[in-house]
Amino acid sequence: MWVLWLAFLARDLLQVALSGVLPVPDFTVLALSWLAVSRCRDPEGLFLPAFAAGLIWDLRWTAIPGMTAVTYILAAATIAWFWARMSPGRGKPVLFFLLVYLAHLVVSSLPFLLFRHGEGGFSVSVAQQAMALVCVLALTALYIWSGRTSHE
């Protein structure tokens, strides 16, 4: 679980350091996706940490306590459910990439979609997704390298 908190801290520190310079991808949801894949058979242990990470983020940055927490819980549950129902196969890295990127896209776009404004608006949101793409590619490479699947 330390991966989740490390990712949370990294995102928070980068958000402070790069605020107004570069948008920071949501590392927490990336770490959560990784954990949901690796624990897809028993993901219940993820919900409380996901809730806590989301709540702290909301208290620190969004001022809507619970909003990010809910999206993190739903992302973890959805990814774990989906992954647990997939049969082992060669296409899994591609599916891993798609699932993780989709989770990031939905979770990080939610504030923009809900409020239609924010730091830099649409262009910043697009830049954030582009940076997330690099991170998800790296995470997929790590997944392939580690050979980690829930069925093996």
Next chain:
Amino acid sequence: MGRAGTRYWIFFLGTLFLGLILAAVSPGSLLSDKAMDLAGWVMKFPEWPARALRNAVMRTVDLAAGEKALRERIDRLEKENLSLRGLLQTTINFGTGPELREGHVTMRPPVSWWSEIRVDRGTKDGLRPGMGAIQDGALVGRVSRVEPNSSWIELLTSPSLYIPVVVEETRDLGVLNGEGNGNVWLLYIPAEKELRVGMGISTALVSEQLPPGIPIGKIVAAGDEIGGYRLYRLALTAELSRLYRVKIVTGGKP
């Protein structure tokens, strides 16, 4: 459903409902404000290296661009300008005189994007409700709530903030009010007065905490006439979409 399945649903639904209930009821509540201030204060410690790095990089960039001396000069002139405007336009006693205290914006909630920001200065730094906040010499809002280590500033674009202002060219008095969507209007100008696009707007004498004469913006368009008074749309001098640091005008009487 086995024990593992039950456990799954308890954790999933429990955390999900708790999150949804919090998201529905907590925004704007006093408890949530206190929790946000606490979270901001606690996170200040692990965030210190990032903040120090950011400040160091900004200082280096300023230095490399030869702007450090210029910025110091601007700071000095801003302070002097505030004092002179106060002396020129009013005879009130500002106590110790206006001082500027820089604060970093630590939160700008998306749900109230055009209404408020939080800065990392509070009562310990001498801030009080009503004090003005400026960016590059132009007013951005007023301090609305103060905690020991942080403060909330209501922005000029907030629909609940009304600031008495003066049209610099004609000395007509009016009231500035935001629409909550980024637009700002000048209210209560008699319809027979013909204000022109480009005329400057600055703070009028309101209290002993907000000095008169702080630039706010310019008239960009005339609006509707309502009850014998014409509305004027304003363009703010401050860039509210790039609000990362502000200076609080401290001093004056409580």
